[in-house]
Amino acid sequence: MAQTHEWMFYEVMWRSWAGRAQVPYPVPWWAQQAFRRWSDDYDAGSYDSKEAAFASNALYRYWGMVGVKDHRQESLIGQAGEIEPVYDKYCLSFFLFDPATGALHLPQLTDGGTVEQRREAPHLPVALTTFRTADGVEFVQRTFAVPVGARQRDAVVTRLTVGSPTGQAREGLLCAALLAAGPSGFQRHDRNGREITDRRLTFLRYLPAEQRVETNSGWGPVFDTAPQQYGVYGNPEFSADPDTYLHHSPFRDLVMGGKLNGSPQAQDQVAGLCSAVFSWPYRITEDEVMEVDVRLPVDLYAGADDLAELRATPADELEAANREFWTRKLTCQGVQPELPRPVAHLADMFREARSQLLILSDLGEIHPGPTVYDSFWIRDSSVEATACSLVGDSTLAEHQLGTHYPLKFNRGGGRIGPCAEYGFYGGPHEKDDREWDSNGQALWAIGRYDRTRGPATAFGAKLYQPYVLDGARWLRDNRDGYGLLHSGWSAEHLGERDKPHYWDDLWGLAGLYEAARLAERIGAPEVSELWGAFDDLKAATAASVRWVLGEQARRGAWETYIPTGPGDVGRLDSTMIGAAAYFHPLRLHMGSKLGDEVDRAARYTLDTMYAHFVTGGFRHEAAWNAYGPYLTMQLAHAYLLAGNPERADELLGWVVGAAFPRTQGRAAALGAWNEQHAFPLASDFREVPDRHWYMGDIPHGWAAAEYLLLVRDLLFFEADEDRDPHLYIAPGIRAHWVPSGQSAGVEDAPTLFGEPFGYRLTHDAGARTVTVRIGAAPGGVRFVYPCRFGPVRSAVADGRRLDVSACGDDVRVPAGTREFTVTYA
Incomplete structure (x- = not known):
């Protein structure tokens, strides 16, 4: 049964939307999408009522984000410019009012106008x-987050200019609305009680002397310029009638009388739907604009001194400091992909993804999202930290792995279900949901980072005892009677939590492999012990997969695929996406670590998934009933490593489009991915599922990390680091990416060989040649160039002709080469 405030919010939103022709109300974009194709089929497993599901915004979790690198709290940006500081109980948005006509112009309801939204760069x-x-009146709103004052606390600054693009004289009011609901919803309240975000606004007060708003017990916006009018509204009569909020509102007062109530304070103990509007008059002509700056104190502020510190730096200086910091960080530091004009947008998105991970980092912990995923997972962070280390943000990676992983290493003597507590990596998420993949992920990430940093740093040696050794022993000692890891819910895209999943075993193998190699590198005495643990899990996993393949064949399955686990024989659904990890990120295909039969089956599984579950992107109907952006990137990456760049390119094209979804001509996101991409948004509502779907955060840190890793490996990737170290140059650079005379490449990029690598590839279509000039390169590492322009005819490296007769399109280039040229047919 719906709680009172959930029911009230639903009714207020619906009645506002239905009656918008009489008195417009800034109904959030996500609520409009829900009303556009309403369904009573909500997720009853998570919510008690349709009103609770609606109030939590369970279906359309799209927004932009601003924040400060390494600080705790992000702020969300709605499709109409609304600003929602995640942990503060209000949302701020702007609109225009024409007193002469009584017309409200709300960007949420364009009414013949237009709204455009983008990142400034x-x-x-x-x-x-x-x-x-x-x-023909226009306002432009620029919103950014910046540290202020000596203590570098967070603030969001939003700067508005009102102008007349046509040059005609205009006058009216610029208004700021403060409301309870924002881009993320009103209140997230589900059955398990662990994900409650209470955004009810029960008390609201404006302090004219300080030009500051109080929201409940916190600080709200601070205005650089005092508003000329204001009005604060609540529910003083404790009415249970939703129409109270429609009839007693700042929007109705403006439309009906052109004025606000002038009250500085209100409360609402029924629904928590207090609201306020503040206004500034403007009169503009051809060359004039009116400007208003507002500061949102996102961090902890209290008292007159803090208010003075928040206001001390002019907004111009804050904006310049923000621009200078991010320009230096993202265009001058770290990996800078050089991509030719047809795919230059991939490099732009690379920088956006880097900024998202840096903003989602809370003092070195990268959180997968700003709201419901604003906490630390070993699984997500292993991929995120690895991505950061390989794109040049190594300090953040080191904090993730060297500081926060040890804090998640359990030392107790109890039990977690069927497994020992001691030696297990994980906090509440991993323990409560039996996420048995986490040890493999921790060991894998530590080992890969140790490789990247090189022996001089001795990163792995510092963590070997007890974090690597005892984490590996936990994998050895905590498996079921078949030698596999126990049933659990390591990743919600895999299927049910009461079954085992090969995903866990694949991660366990990769983690044990890295642990054994680390032991070899530092000369630890447990090398043979760790290889024994690896071989034991390898034998059990390979035997299980072979049994499943045989059983499926016996039952008459004509397609080869590895299902999500041994308890799912014959389950041909999208949960088999877990098998993509065999290629990426785990590279178990290199050296065919599970044997040729399993290797072949893993390759066939990619094609089975593509045939059944790809429509542009990967459709995960079995668990999420939505597209999976980071799953699509995993599949694209797997195809790249498996030698099918065409499929990788096709999937990448969908990924790019999914970062900028639009519906009814309006941008829903600004270059980011949710964990899930809703079918209605992906199709502009041509496809609306007949059952509920799942929706996570945006930007999603894991998705951002997957994009960074994919673009980086399209440019180059390492292979067989321990036996025959070599490096693939431009394996994903397609012929149509590089017009004649243009170049692709990278400089001084970190590698798993512990030394940087760089190259520039230039295409000459007239001569049918590709020339690669190598800059920094790891010593003793040979190169492979898989030519994507046409069949290889000849190759010359540093003036010496190479034998290309037996290599197909893979040109093998000796270590130490500084330049080679390939001629193609």
Whole structure:
């Protein structure tokens, strides 16, 4: 049964939307999408009622984000420029009012006008919202987050300019609305009680002397320029009638009388739907604009001294400091992909993904999202830290792995279900959901980072005892009677939590492999012990997969595929995406670590998935009933490593489009991915599922990390680091990416060989040649260039002709080469 405030919120939103022709109300974009194709089939497993599901915004979790690198709290940006500081109980948005006509112009309801939204530049986390009314008045809103004062506390600054693009004289009111609901929803309240975000606004007060708003017990916006009018509204009569909020509102007062109530304070103990509007008059002509700056104190502020510190630095200086920091960080530091004009947008998105991970980092912990995923997972962080280390953000990676992983290493003597507590990596997430993949992920990430940093840093040696050794022993000692890891819910895209999943075993193998190699590198005495643990899990996993393949064949299955686990024989659904990890990120295909039969089956599984579950992107209907952006990237990456760049390119094309979804001509996101991409948004509502779907956060840190790793490996990737170390140059650079005379490449990029690598590839279509000039390169590492332009005819390296007769399109280039040229047919 719906709680009172959930029911009230639903009714207020619905009645506002249905009656918008009389008195417009800023109904959030996500609520509009829900009303556009309403369904009573909500997720009853998570919510008690349709009103609770609606209030939590369970279906359309799209927004932009701004934040400060390494700070705790992010702020969300809605499709109409709304600003929602995640842990503060209010949302701020802007609109225009024409007193002469009584017309409200809300960017949420364009009414013949237009709303455009973008990032100010690909490397700048600055949200730019432009709203133009039908009669030619325009405001431009720039929103960014920046540290202020001596203590470098967070603040969001939003700067508005009102102008007349046509040059006609205009006058009216610029208004700021403060409301309870924001881009993320009103209140997330589900059955398990672990994900409660209470955004009810029960008390609201404006302090004119301080030009500051109080929201419940916290601080709200601070205005650089005092508003000329204001009005604060609540529910003083404790009415249970939703129409109270429609009839007693700042929007109705403006439309009906052109004025606000002038009250500085209100409360609402029924639904928590207090609201307020503040207004500034404007009169503009051809060359004039009106400007208003507002500061949102996102961090902890209290008292007159803090208010003075928040206000001390002019907004111009804060904006310049923000631009200078991100420009230096993202365009001058770290890996800078050089990509030719047809795919230059991939490099822009690379910088955006880097900024998202840096903003989602909370003092070195990268959290997968800003709201419901604002906590630390071993699984997500293993991929995120690895991505950071390989794109040049190694300090963040080192904090993740060297500081926060040991804090998640359990030392107790109890039990977690069927497994020992001691030696297990994980906090509440991993323990409560039996996420048995976490030890393999921790060991894998530590080992890969140790390789990247090189022996001089001795990163792995510092963590070997007890974090690597005892974490590996936990994998050895905590398996079921078949030698596999126990049933659990390591990743929600794998299927049910009461079954075992090969995903866990594949991660366990990769972790044990890295642990054994680390032991070899530092000369530890447990080398043979760790290889024994690896071989034991390898034998059990390979035997189980072979049994499943045989059983499926016996039952008459004509397609070869590895299902999600041994308890799912014959289950041909999208949960088999877990098998993509065999290729990426685990590289178990290199050296065919599970044997040729399993290797072949893993390759066939990619094609089976593509045939059944790819429509542009990967459709995960078995668990999420939505597209999976990071799963699509995993599949693309697996195809790249398996030698099928065409499929990788096709999937990448969908990924790019999914970062900028639009519906009814409006941008739903600004270059980021949710954990899930809803079918209605992906199709502009041509496809609406007949059952509920699942929706996570955006930006999703794991997805951002997957994109960084994919673009980096399209440029180059390492292979067989321990036996025959070599490096693939431009394995994903397709012929249509590089017009004649243009180049692709990278400089001084970190590698798993512990030394940087760089190259530049230049295409000459007239001569049918590709020339690669190598800059920094790891010593003793040979190169492979898989030519994507046409069949290889000849190759010359440093003036010496290479034998290309037996290599197909893979040109093998000796270690130490500085330049080679390939001629193709």
